[in-house]
Amino acid sequence: MAAVVEAEKCTGCKTCEETCPNGSITVPDKTAVVNQDDCIDCNACVDACPEKCISIP
Ligand code: SF4
Ligand code: SF4
Incomplete structure (x- = not known):
């Protein structure tokens, strides 16, 4: 899996x-994009996002 x-x-x-x-996870324009092949499901971004808009399915 990977973060979404x-x-x-x-x-x-x-x-x-x-x-x-x-x-x-990078923000190349105005929206964050996860490298699906690279994400190690560590949850750091999920916990850090102030908008709570990242999850790991
Ligand atoms: S912080 Fe962790 S869960 Fe989020 S994109 Fe990076 S490797 Fe994946
Ligand atoms: S931390 Fe959340 S709101 Fe901020 S760029 Fe990343 S996904 Fe978007």
Whole structure:
């Protein structure tokens, strides 16, 4: 699995990008994008997101 972003709730704040220990989530434009092949399901971004819009299914 990999983390999933609810794009409509994401504000593009980059907290997740700064938190990910693996460089697996970035904000290339206005919405966070997870590298599905790279995410190690560590949950750091899920806990850090102020909008609570990241989950691991
Ligand atoms: S921390 Fe949450 S709101 Fe901020 S860019 Fe990441 S997914 Fe979007
Ligand atoms: S679950 Fe962990 S490895 Fe995956 S994107 Fe979030 S912080 Fe990065």
